[in-house]
Amino acid sequence: MTRSKSKTKSVSASTVTPPMGTLPSDAALDAAAAAYANAGDMFQLLTPEGTATGAAELPDPETRLRLYREMRRARHFDDRGWVLYRQGRLGVFPPFGGMEASQCGTAAALTADDWLFPTYRDTGAALTLGLPIARALAYWRTSPHGWAMPENLKVLPFYIPIATQYPHAVGAALAEKRKGTRNVAMAYIGDGGSSEGDFHEALNFAGALDAPCVFILQNNGWAISVPTRSQTRATNLSRRAEGYGIPGVRVDGNDVLATYHVTREAVERARNGGGPTLIETVTYRVKPHTVADDPSRYRTEEDNAGWDAKDPVLRLRTHLLAEGLMTEASEAALLKEVADEFEAALQEADGYPEPTPAEILDHVFAEPTPQLARQRAQILAEENA
Numbered sequence: 001m002t003r004s005k006s007k008t009k010s011v012s013a014s015t016v017t018p019p020m021g022t023l024p025s026d027a028a029l030d031a032a033a034a035a036y037a038n039a040g041d042m043f044q045l046l047t048p049e050g051t052a053t054g055a056a057e058l059p060d061p062e063t064r065l066r067l068y069r070e071m072r073r074a075r076h077f078d079d080r081g082w083v084l085y086r087q088g089r090l091g092v093f094p095p096f097g098g099m100e101a102s103q104c105g106t107a108a109a110l111t112a113d114d115w116l117f118p119t120y121r122d123t124g125a126a127l128t129l130g131l132p133i134a135r136a137l138a139y140w141r142t143s144p145h146g147w148a149m150p151e152n153l154k155v156l157p158f159y160i161p162i163a164t165q166y167p168h169a170v171g172a173a174l175a176e177k178r179k180g181t182r183n184v185a186m187a188y189i190g191d192g193g194s195s196e197g198d199f200h201e202a203l204n205f206a207g208a209l210d211a212p213c214v215f216i217l218q219n220n221g222w223a224i225s226v227p228t229r230s231q232t233r234a235t236n237l238s239r240r241a242e243g244y245g246i247p248g249v250r251v252d253g254n255d256v257l258a259t260y261h262v263t264r265e266a267v268e269r270a271r272n273g274g275g276p277t278l279i280e281t282v283t284y285r286v287k288p289h290t291v292a293d294d295p296s297r298y299r300t301e302e303d304n305a306g307w308d309a310k311d312p313v314l315r316l317r318t319h320l321l322a323e324g325l326m327t328e329a330s331e332a333a334l335l336k337e338v339a340d341e342f343e344a345a346l347q348e349a350d351g352y353p354e355p356t357p358a359e360i361l362d363h364v365f366a367e368p369t370p371q372l373a374r375q376r377a378q379i380l381a382e383e384n385a
């Protein structure tokens with residue numbers, strides 16, 4: 001487990017990037033392996049103090065401001081979610097505060113034509129690609145309004161079963177390849193999920209068939225109460241990619257400029273026929289597993305030490321203020337916009353009709369199977385009896 005002793009020596013992500021439009025050569029994979037052989041190394045563009053490492057050029061100012069906005073939208077959802085849960089206005093949901101760089105920076109590298117397969121913790125990623133806030137709230141209210149993919153957006157509903165989304169993403173990526181598009185599929189998973197068979201099958205399948213897939217492995221140190229260090233002997237999860245012949249990148253998951261940078265490279269490679277990439281974002285679950293969890297039962301203050309100082313939102317904030325790209329006044333205006341957007345979405349979600357029992361079967365398949373149709377008729381008959 002490397003989370004507490006992260007030596008953030010900057011490794012250029014370009015060392016693992018083959019030229020556009022080509023498959024990764026053995027030499028490129030060897031270079032990737034060499035670059036990431038030291039478990040402490042990870043790609044970083046901004047130090048926790050907000051200064052540039054010089055490992056690569058920073059994204060342009062407009063992109064940096066966009067990333068800040070996306071992280072603030074995500075953080076606001078997370079903060080308000082806690083309050084709404086305590087008020088009985090939102091169900092149990094998994095908070096992701098502190099993981100915004102890992103989620104928003106990666107999702108921001110996609111376009112609305114691409115696929116996104118999120119886990120239950122990836123609201124920040126889904127919002128970044130355009131999932132309406134009201135739909136995300138509906139999901140955590142167990143309302144059918146949150147169960148389907150929104151129109152014009154290929155964001156799957158949040159997956160609760162661990163790791164099943166990985167093979168699904170490979171299927172979607174291969175379908176895009178067959179259709180001859182340049183669209184890619186991005187799938188998220190946790191450190192715990194990466195110990196499941198589906199994870200390994202998906203990486204092998206994607207590598208063998210050159211699926212245009214980007215696999216994001218968010219190593220947040222914990223799978224509920226199980227620390228990463230005790231569920232695997234692997235200390236650098238990105239190196240698992242080597243076993244499947246695909247590039248693996250390890251990135252500071254609390255540095256949004258770095259997560260965006262490496263993900264853009266991986267997305268471009270996939271679009272250009274270069275196949276899949278595994279990206280390990282090294283981050284930490286500073287919050288409980290869900291809002292109903294009590295992490296003091298299984299981890300100590302020592303476990304958590306140092307992570308608040310690595311807060312991804314504050315890191316970019318320091319940089320933007322220092323560079324004059326944002327002032328306290330312009331930030332205040334942004335925060336007001338973010339809060340107003342959320343309250344309008346909450347009102348919209350409050351206006352959704354209460355679900356009826358038969359709706360539990362909607363959205364399971366595009367066309368209901370005969371069994372589902374029979375069950376639906378039965379539920380309706382019971383309701384009307």
Ligand SMILES: Cc1ncc(C[n+]2csc(CCOP(=O)(O)OP(=O)(O)O)c2C)c(N)n1
Nearest residue numbers: 121160161162190191192193220222223224
């Ligand atoms: C197939 C399956 N097994 C077990 C569970 C119970 N479960 C829910 S969350 C979780 C831990 C997952 O940890 P990780 O993949 O690291 O994701 P994180 O919660 O840290 O984001 C487990 C075991 C589940 N949802 N699905």
Ligand SMILES: [Mg+2]
Nearest residue numbers: 190191222223
């Ligand atoms: Mg985890």
